[in-house]
Amino acid sequence: MKVPEIFQDIARSRRVTRQFLPTPLSEHQLNRVLLDAQHSPSNCNTQPWQVHVVSGATRERLSSALLAADDRQHFTPDFEFDMAAYTGVFAERAQASGRARYEAIDIGREDHAARAACLRHNLTFFDAPHVALLFMPKISDYVRSAGDIGMYAQTFLLSLQARGLGGIPQTLLGMYAETVREVLGVSEELKLMFGISFGHADPHSASNFVDVGRVALQDSVVRHS
Numbered sequence: 001m002k003v004p005e006i007f008q009d010i011a012r013s014r015r016v017t018r019q020f021l022p023t024p025l026s027e028h029q030l031n032r033v034l035l036d037a038q039h040s041p042s043n044c045n046t047q048p049w050q051v052h053v054v055s056g057a058t059r060e061r062l063s064s065a066l067l068a069a070d071d072r073q074h075f076t077p078d079f080e081f082d083m084a085a086y087t088g089v090f091a092e093r094a095q096a097s098g099r100a101r102y103e104a105i106d107i108g109r110e111d112h113a114a115r116a117a118c119l120r121h122n123l124t125f126f127d128a129p130h131v132a133l134l135f136m137p138k139i140s141d142y143v144r145s146a147g148d149i150g151m152y153a154q155t156f157l158l159s160l161q162a163r164g165l166g167g168i169p170q171t172l173l174g175m176y177a178e179t180v181r182e183v184l185g186v187s188e189e190l191k192l193m194f195g196i197s198f199g200h201a202d203p204h205s206a207s208n209f210v211d212v213g214r215v216a217l218q219d220s221v222v223r224h225s
């Protein structure tokens with residue numbers, strides 16, 4: 001029996017989208033992606049994700065608030081993110097992916113203004129019409145639920161890919177957790193892991209065709225038999 005390769009194509013061709021078209025998803029499309037993601041596995045089926053999907057006027061308000069928070073350098077992450085903590089091969093991989101990304105869009109190493117603008121583009125959701133903010137409650141030290149949120153996020157991203165849509169997970173949005181909670185009226189008890197901006201990828205933007213590659217299987221997988 002020939003095994004269909006549909007899943008292989010979806011999983012291996014997915015790339016993050018960093019330039020979206022303004023066209024929103026239809027309600028039908030949006031619900032199907034959310035239902036797909038809802039089927040993600042989780043520890044003891046606890047489904048700890050609390051997902052706020054933001055579009056339209058609230059999206060505008062959220063983006064303005066994020067830009068203002070950034071202007072004030074008002075960073076309020078629920079969970080730290082320190083690039084200096086990535087050393088050795090992890091630092092090398094991060095640097096290589098940054099290089100590939102900036103080369104693809106013709107931004108040089110020393111062009112600090114252009115690189116800063118790219119970072120700020122996160123806060124306008126790369127022009128996506130929708131952003132999903134992924135929150136979770138405090139359960140123990142958060143680690144198990146964080147794994148569940150990762151499961152949810154990947155199902156969400158693969159659903160988008162399977163439907164010809166694009167998305168990007170964004171830890172950067174988590175750096176403004178307090179601002180996000182304020183705008184969306186979310187309880188302090190829910191902690192923000194990251195956001196996923198999503199919509200239709202701009203087919204003409206070079207930033208949507210960056211292949212950062214992956215290390216060889218033997219660098220990540222140890223087989224025992």
Ligand SMILES: Cc1cc2nc3c(=O)[nH]c(=O)nc-3n(C[C@H](O)[C@H](O)[C@H](O)COP(=O)(O)O)c2cc1C
Pocket residue numbers: 014015016097122168169170171172173194210212
């Ligand atoms: C949890 C998570 C958070 C991320 N946060 C950001 C972010 O804040 N901004 C950004 O531009 N890319 C972000 N990315 C995208 C990664 O840089 C990207 O997935 C990685 O370079 C591999 O590229 P690919 O997904 O196109 O294969 C994030 C990815 C993940 C999984």
